[in-house]
Amino acid sequence: MTYTFLEGITRADVAFEAQGKTQEELIEQAGLALQSVQVELSTVKPVIKRKINIAAPTIDNLLYKFLEELVFLKDAEQLVFCKIKANIRTDEKSLYLSCELRGEVINSDTQQLGTDIKAVTLHKYKVEKIDTSAEKNPKEKSYWNAIVVLDI
Amino acid sequence: MTNTQTEQKNGKENQQKEIHEDKLSKEYADAFKQVSDVVWELPASFKKGMQVPARLIATKELLQHIDNNVIEQLTNVACLPGIVRHAYCMADAHSGYGFPIGGVAAFDPEQGIISPGGIGFDINCGMRLVKTNLFLKDVEPVIKPLVDLLFKKVPAGVGGKGFVQLNNNQFTEVMSSGADWCIEQGYGWKADKEQMEENGCITSANPDSVSEKARARGISQLGTLGSGNHYLEIQVADKLFDEKTARLLGIQEGQIMVMVHCGSRGFGHQIGSDYLQLFEGCMRKYKITIPDRELACAPFKSNEGQKYFGAMACAANMAFANRQVILHRIRECFSHVFMKSAEELEMELIYDVCHNIAKIEEHIVDGRKKELVVHRKGATRSFGPSRMTGLFAKTGQPVIIGGSMETGSYLLAGTDESESTWCSTAHGSGRTMSRTQAKRMANGQELQQKMQARGIYVRTASYAGLAEEAGFAYKDISEVVHAMQLAGVSKPVVALRPIGNIKG
Numbered sequence: 311m312t313y314t315f316l317e318g319i320t321r322a323d324v325a326f327e328a329q330g331k332t333q334e335e336l337i338e339q340a341g342l343a344l345q346s347v348q349v350e351l352s353t354v355k356p357v358i359k360r361k362i363n364i365a366a367p368t369i370d371n372l373l374y375k376f377l378e379e380l381v382f383l384k385d386a387e388q389l390v391f392c393k394i395k396a397n398i399r400t401d402e403k404s405l406y407l408s409c410e411l412r413g414e415v416i417n418s419d420t421q422q423l424g425t426d427i428k429a430v431t432l433h434k435y436k437v438e439k440i441d442t443s444a445e446k447n448p449k450e451k452s453y454w455n456a457i458v459v460l461d462i
Numbered sequence: 463m464t465n466t467q468t469e470q471k472n473g474k475e476n477q478q479k480e481i482h483e484d485k486l487s488k489e490y491a492d493a494f495k496q497v498s499d500v501v502w503e504l505p506a507s508f509k510k511g512m513q514v515p516a517r518l519i520a521t522k523e524l525l526q527h528i529d530n531n532v533i534e535q536l537t538n539v540a541c542l543p544g545i546v547r548h549a550y551c552m553a554d555a556h557s558g559y560g561f562p563i564g565g566v567a568a569f570d571p572e573q574g575i576i577s578p579g580g581i582g583f584d585i586n587c588g589m590r591l592v593k594t595n596l597f598l599k600d601v602e603p604v605i606k607p608l609v610d611l612l613f614k615k616v617p618a619g620v621g622g623k624g625f626v627q628l629n630n631n632q633f634t635e636v637m638s639s640g641a642d643w644c645i646e647q648g649y650g651w652k653a654d655k656e657q658m659e660e661n662g663c664i665t666s667a668n669p670d671s672v673s674e675k676a677r678a679r680g681i682s683q684l685g686t687l688g689s690g691n692h693y694l695e696i697q698v699a700d701k702l703f704d705e706k707t708a709r710l711l712g713i714q715e716g717q718i719m720v721m722v723h724c725g726s727r728g729f730g731h732q733i734g735s736d737y738l739q740l741f742e743g744c745m746r747k748y749k750i751t752i753p754d755r756e757l758a759c760a761p762f763k764s765n766e767g768q769k770y771f772g773a774m775a776c777a778a779n780m781a782f783a784n785r786q787v788i789l790h791r792i793r794e795c796f797s798h799v800f801m802k803s804a805e806e807l808e809m810e811l812i813y814d815v816c817h818n819i820a821k822i823e824e825h826i827v828d829g830r831k832k833e834l835v836v837h838r839k840g841a842t843r844s845f846g847p848s849r850m851t852g853l854f855a856k857t858g859q860p861v862i863i864g865g866s867m868e869t870g871s872y873l874l875a876g877t878d879e880s881e882s883t884w885c886s887t888a889h890g891s892g893r894t895m896s897r898t899q900a901k902r903m904a905n906g907q908e909l910q911q912k913m914q915a916r917g918i919y920v921r922t923a924s925y926a927g928l929a930e931e932a933g934f935a936y937k938d939i940s941e942v943v944h945a946m947q948l949a950g951v952s953k954p955v956v957a958l959r960p961i962g963n964i965k966g
Contacts, residue, residue: 317898321556321894382728423619433756
């Protein structure tokens with residue numbers, strides 16, 4: 311699946327929509343959408359590996375915490391990522407995300423940098439499972455969709 | 463091809479048909495009652511839950527092109543518990559999250575709330591204006607080396623580490639004492655302190671309310687600009703509107719000034735995020751319901767509200783310190799290029815204002831003095847002469863309005879009539895277009911060349927970021943300044959034209 315940037319939601323900030331066949335893919339695509347605001351992904355080499363683990367009661371909350379962590383790593387460790395591999399385990403209480411990130415330290419000489427992200431907002435924030443089974447010849451029976459506004 | 467590239471390609475092909483223009487809907491236009499030439503009011507009956515009427519300042523031209531989301535957000539603000547008199551929006555309004563940008567609201571400290579959505583994630587994002595005794599003829603020949611040196615010495619863009627290395631204890635001191643800490647360390651002049659809102663230090667700071675994550679994000683960022691609409695600009699005083707006030711402030715036509723726009727960087731952003739989540743979780747306990755998650759709030763006097771107020775002040779102080787060490791760098795760079803000391807160049811601070819903050823201020827409510835929690839998000843305090851001391855008791859508080867990098871900025875002065883908006887005015891020109899759309903319509907490199915041909919030398923950390931900030935993405939700043947003057951809340955003193963710009 312993919313991500314696209316949206317207009318008409320915000321003037322000064324950036325809004326995107328991410329889609330994934332699974333919750334894992336949604337996490338990966340949303341993470342790449344966020345990173346692509348800050349840097350042209352093709353100019354980032356996957357030389358540093360980071361593992362992060364996040365638990366949350368809902369996928370809505372899990373995605374928010376994950377995106378926030380990416381913003382945190384950009385400031386605290388100067389890291390941007392071009393590859394994201396997510397795995398989610400679920401029990402009756404929570405969702406547990408185990409994620410492998412690959413990227414490198416911010417470098418304006420070698421990377422094509424974009425715009426700094428201040429925060430992940432809850433403005434128009436929405437994570438939902440879209441049921442497409444009623445559609446004619448759907449590619450997937452259902453998929454996960456998220457709308458996120460980033461404060462710039 | 464990456465998703466971004468595909469987006470951009472498809473976008474360019476469809477450029478014409480996708481251009482979006484803001485237009486106020488008929489429903490809103492019909493509901494507005496005209497209070498004066500530039501003040502428009504929606505009554506509290508306009509929307510269920512509104513506690514007070516909502517007021518918008520705009521000329522007829524600006525009103526016609528207001529984004530409808532601004533009205534939705536402004537009327538949401540009017541629903542918040544404990545709001546006093548009106549929810550206001552200044553003439554540079556554009557939609558944000560929670561409050562609109564340009565939003566001003568005051569709350570009763572006992573019955574009312576505090577909301578990070580009324581302040582913004584970039585706590586104490588603000589403006590600083592410095593004068594020099596140089597004129598255009600002195601600076602034009604060296605504008606390139608000067609801007610290049612500033613670009614090298616003041617980190618801008620994604621991430622970025624500043625030149626001031628702090629340990630944890632020193633960072634705590636910055637949180638508590640703001641610009642004072644910098645001046646004590648030699649990053650400034652004693653006189654700078656008098657030229658800042660709150661003298662560059664908010665005393666209610668409580669470092670114990672700040673998370674480890676916020677510390678980790680901010681500790682290496684002192685002295686960095688950031689990106690988005692943040693900049694450092696060399697300007698010329700182009701037109702004096704009020705010669706007497708300009709003279710009192712030490713400004714003549716043709717004089718070179720330096721303007722800085724930045725805030726509390728990742729530190730403030732993390733504090734905003736931390737408390738937005740905390741407040742979301744505690745509103746049920748306080749029986750608060752809100753129309754938008756970004757308006758998450760807590761009673762001002764609650765434990766959570768006070769913790770946020772203390773943490774917010776830490777971020778505000780970090781922002782004052784950030785702009786102070788950047789001023790130090792600016793003085794060093796000018797001194798190097800002109801081979802004179804900053805004192806010889808008379809690089810005195812004109813003023814430093816906050817435009818994303820909540821403060822306790824005394825105002826007149828129903829004929830009586832009352833303390834209020836005034837939120838300003840993309841709005842500037844504009845105290846008139848009667849609330850100021852020293853030189854500013856003659857001029858009113860200097861108000862710095864940052865425009866787009868192409869069209870210029872303004873220095874205004876606050877008026878005593880600004881009591882009508884809780885002593886607030888605009889903060890900039892306000893966007894009319896999304897970043898994605900602006901990027902589609904402008905190419906960063908081409909824009910840089912065009913600006914250079916017009917006498918504005920720009921260095922940027924990101925060409926995509928530069929395109930997002932193109933002048934056409936903003937409202938007409940003169941119209942905004944005019945609207946605020948007609949409302950009586952600020953008066954123009956000097957128009958400032960850019961000749962050199964560093965863009966994050």
